[in-house]
Amino acid sequence: MITLQDVSKTYSKNKTKALDSIDLTIPDGCIFGFLGPNGAGKTTTIKLITGALEADEGLISVDGLELPSRALEAKARIGYVPDNPELFSRLKGIEFLNFIADLYKIDRETRRERIEVYTRRFEIADVLAGQIGSYSRGMKQKLMVCASLLSDPSNWILDEPLVGLDPQAAFNLKELMRERARAGKCVFFSTHVMEVAEKLCDRLAIINKGTIVFTGTLDELKDLRGKDGSLESLFLELVESGDESGGSRV
Template sequence: MIELANVTKSYNNKTKAVDNLSLTVNGGEIFGFLGPNGAGKTTTIKMMTGITKPDRGAIRIAGANMADDPIEAKKRFGYVPDSPDLFLRLKGLEYLNFMADMYDVPRQLRKERIETLASRFDMSHALSDPIQSYSHGMRQKIVIMGVLIHDPAVWILDEPLTGLDPKSSYTLKEMMREHADGGKTVFFSTHVLEVAEKLCDRVAIINKGEILFCGTFKEMQERFQSDLSLEKLFLELTGDE
């Protein structure tokens, strides 16, 4: 579960990137976080992951308070950033072992997980190669594998499908569903609204730092008395149409 209570973040002491945001993401669901560029999505995710501190408000990840016990909170989630260009001089396997070391994953268990993840993402052949030789899609896959190596209860995914080939994209979506169906949490930020409509159990739409809507797609259609697609409703809500 992810809980944000009255979270606010300002820049230059005047521009509110996130304004008094409260949100609960339950176990057992894929939660879509949607918004136009500059809406506050990235700032919210940075606060959730402990990269940026909120000016006020509380954030809990699987019961751990990010302000009071940041190390424990960070152990409970896996975060896929929107750029996969990390640790480029390491070989794929070196990177996965580094991530496993960070989270104290036992040797035998990490070996099994690396083999499973490499097989699912068709990366077994590339693990001995340096990450800087990978394509963008392969870099995205190795980052995702590193994030999942300690089997975190909460997944925080920022545009995770960018650059993935259709097979790998399907695999990741399948894994997200499996994770949520196991009672765990997937927080999923994306600009691909068609994917969000099909994949997410609930969505929140943020604009100018405020949540405009939070609920299921069906609830959104009922609220606005419309059978429009998520994409059309999103554009109407955010004033981009």
């Protein structure tokens, strides 16, 4: 489980307040979608959770481990897929996977089994001997997804994970997200694709201009807006109205 309490972040160069006192609870055992327009604060939030950035104010915890005081322990419980899969271009795919496995101190037999399972599932097992620099964007994305799962993390965080994936790989990724949620894991992902969020999410949060404007289920969002409709239409109405009344909280 991941929690953020009264978290704020301002970028010093331009004094832009990327996050303004946000509260968010991402429970285990569900797929939690994080929606918002470009520049709303989605990636900043994810970087704070993963420890890539530090909050100016507020509390962040991963499975009860507070950041930044217990950042290394918290990071060991996270599998992370960034929005831009820029990897070590001179490494071979298998070298990168073993590097990640070394960081998480995964024994040789376990890593061998997991590498085989995930790379075959995403159809990149046959290219692991090649340098990452020769990979397409989609192949790099698949490699990053595989690497993020080697430690069997209790918290799987994905930032726009479907970008660049072919239809089969996207299907496989969504199935994996469902499997991990059913296994009691925390699955948190950001997306711009409303149709995917509508079909995949158990719960969702909408962020706009650094503020959480809704947290809950799609049904709760429909009740809040007093109408039926697609997630896309409800999302656009909520964001465009600048409504900060919030919804049903987790």
